[in-house]
Amino acid sequence: MSNTLKKHWKTKLHEIIYEADTPAGKLFDIVLLIIIIASIILVMLESVKSFDTNYHNFLNISEWIITILFSIEYIARIITVKKPLKYIFSFYGIVDLLSTIPKYISLLFGGVHALAALRALRLLRVFRILKLARYLGASNTLLKALKASRVKISVFLFTVIIISITLGTIMYLIEGEENGFTNIPKSVYWCIVTLTTVGYGDIAPATPLGQFIASIVMILGYGIIAVPTGIISAEYASQNKTDKKIDIQLNSQSCQNCLAENHKDSSKFCYSCGEKLHV
Amino acid sequence: MSNTLKKHWKTKLHEIIYEADTPAGKLFDIVLLIIIIASIILVMLESVKSFDTNYHNFLNISEWIITILFSIEYIARIITVKKPLKYIFSFYGIVDLLSTIPKYISLLFGGVHALAALRALRLLRVFRILKLARYLGASNTLLKALKASRVKISVFLFTVIIISITLGTIMYLIEGEENGFTNIPKSVYWCIVTLTTVGYGDIAPATPLGQFIASIVMILGYGIIAVPTGIISAEYASQNKTDKKIDIQLNSQSCQNCLAENHKDSSKFCYSCGEKLHV
């Protein structure tokens, strides 16, 4: 009897932590979101020297509070899953761990720059919020369109890189070291800066011939942006039509056994491992 | 009898000020548009020092004329509406007030910089002209498409911000303070400048590794612009089809009682409060 009660408690917690359909689950996700955003703002503020010297104690205490909250969440996630190892070595499991430990490590070593590097990983944690966004049903069509045009986008990016290398090398030969094109990698960097229409101006062609070829690069870059746009537009439009026809209602449940997601509202068992779902 | 005449006069004025279907209503909107544009040009010219010193009197008098015209319009709007308080506390009501009072306040205080701040609000007034544009039937489909892709665009913007924060932090660690990446917020600012292909060049990567990651940011920014474009293209296209099928004729009438807009040509009563419409 006590065992079933315990199981019930674990199922409840699993629902709160991993899902977003119940009021408690939604609240948990929103609170988590706020804590993550707060932790990112803290990391940012710490890097601002004038702020760090004035409010060092405040930053340190806040950092500890967030670290403890993250630790509790990490432990809760391990407890409520049937196969904890699968969670621990999943993408989100690793991100969760890495975003929690830096402060504990700082107790032992206290190395300033290495810690900053570890803290940067905490930012990856925000990607979990995208999971929340998916539940809003917003990015499903988009993700499908992106997947459908995956190969085409790769071919496009590949072409961009080839053009950059070819024209970057040509510009290195034309402009030379005296105009800032000191070597081919730098020329290729300049070509990407120009082709993507970013145009820092830290390196800019000075010879008439160089400016002429730069103009071609610009017009090329200005024109070929139309290609991925056209691909995604068309794929998204056709995906959008299909989606409106089918329109399956997916919920935010996650299987307690194998963590599989995107179950249909009518599903009673996990489509991936057959575990009973708690609707 | 005098009462009905007065009511008739108020109804007429309401028609002129709030609607754009009658010749008088159109004329009123165009005159208002010209005055608003003139007032914005005045605010701009006042900020140019050489112009302000040479033509101070001209600017001052013009400013007073526009302020008085705005005041008359504001009072007329209050009189002709059945529920004046609803107008006063509506978005346009507040903008109308704030765009009129700065000159009166300058009589009492005359503080230069604070006044400039208040005058800046006058610019918000131009958004009323967008209302006029809507009556041209132009932006209806567009607004519907934007509303339909609201959530998707938010997810997109959110992704852009996460990428900026993540890559901005990485660049702060790579480039460091000696190359202008003095703190994480500034690095994130640089990342947004690069990702959106603006590329000021006030901060630019100097190390080979930094330039390599910057290249990735650029190609990323160059590519993901295709995403919102694809979304809006597809939504707009499907909206456009629906609109051409339905094609309800909406006019520029605004209910005298509740200020509700977008009435159908065939409507005789307000769809929102049931007040009789004056066709």
Added chain:
Amino acid sequence: MSNTLKKHWKTKLHEIIYEADTPAGKLFDIVLLIIIIASIILVMLESVKSFDTNYHNFLNISEWIITILFSIEYIARIITVKKPLKYIFSFYGIVDLLSTIPKYISLLFGGVHALAALRALRLLRVFRILKLARYLGASNTLLKALKASRVKISVFLFTVIIISITLGTIMYLIEGEENGFTNIPKSVYWCIVTLTTVGYGDIAPATPLGQFIASIVMILGYGIIAVPTGIISAEYASQNKTDKKIDIQLNSQSCQNCLAENHKDSSKFCYSCGEKLHV
């Protein structure tokens, strides 16, 4: 008899000069194109000081040859049209005159800078080549799509200008003169530079708040480019479908009487004035 022969000769010349369906007409257009391009290259080279001092005589003689060729063409155009005044005061008529006279005027006055200004007008002449492009059947669908989205594009551009003025003014208040935002027009210029993702970097925000608002401007500019793209995509796609269904064959004939163009292949009389067409 001599009169009909003369008429026949004029009709023939009209066909060569104004149309592009006959081999002679095509040749004439191509030769004209080459001369226009050559004349533009000459104007460009003249502005390069080192080139002008070394090859002054060559440039002067070439300029005279082109001027005389343009003069002959201008006179031929007047002779072959039934209503010469209509041609003289048409857009192309004025452009033709203005692109021919600068050299003659230089004989009388010889003012250097004023002449450069007049020569610049010669460039407008190249737009006639676009007429040629239209005969390629290429831009018809495009022009229709642009016309169909005319109002929408205007509303979009108008919104861009309003955003630029509003945010430009706000940036003027935040950054102030010490950071290069010397007055509101300059701030608005900066805002357009940023919103359109050009980003010269001649003016760049220096305060944290300014950089934050600049980031918003950039993301805004990066995002709203999707709007006109979406509009034109959708309009062009729907136009493309209609055009493929109808697909009327238009030729490059131009009525000898009223200069009306875009006649159908089956037409025997001008749809605009009833004049007989010479097929």
Added chain:
Amino acid sequence: MSNTLKKHWKTKLHEIIYEADTPAGKLFDIVLLIIIIASIILVMLESVKSFDTNYHNFLNISEWIITILFSIEYIARIITVKKPLKYIFSFYGIVDLLSTIPKYISLLFGGVHALAALRALRLLRVFRILKLARYLGASNTLLKALKASRVKISVFLFTVIIISITLGTIMYLIEGEENGFTNIPKSVYWCIVTLTTVGYGDIAPATPLGQFIASIVMILGYGIIAVPTGIISAEYASQNKTDKKIDIQLNSQSCQNCLAENHKDSSKFCYSCGEKLHV
């Protein structure tokens, strides 16, 4: 008998080198891809002075290894084709030769800068990989869409160039030499930099009128990017529909006699010369 065996051996090699359907053919293409990428990285590293001085021997030996591998491949390609001259003078034949000989020439002359120029041509070789990409079935629809909108894109690019020349000349007259617009070609270069939203900032308008016209150029450039995007979106979408209906399975075979490609899976004879295909 020995002759048929030899023929069989040549056919086998032809299959490996020219096609990508068999496992050996795929492996060959992937190995070739890796060698090409390695050779490009070598060319890049050689241009970095600090790297070249430290690892000169390593670079020299690697270069020789790659040159020998390229030579073997070049000879194998000539042997296995029935009409070797046709291959030698084809685009890929010339690229293959030019990407192989620079090192041999350096033995005879050893001129540094001329060699760099020849080595740059080696980069063109990477375009062969695009052939591989085509076999992935990815770029077929895209290429068709680009071909279908070829004329329209040309008209668009032509318009961009005309606008650049016209507005570049106007800016030269307004800004003049004192603000960096030293001659018309440079002004046109600036106009392309601005219109394509690259915006280096090496040349930037300084006069109010110049900044006003620059703003127009920017908004123009920001807006007209929508045009090619719209064209390609629509063409790609309609192409995509047609392709999904037909969906012919093409393979990567290349005729041993005439090098014709894109044979259907069911083809037994070359559609171009009638030679038997080895399925």
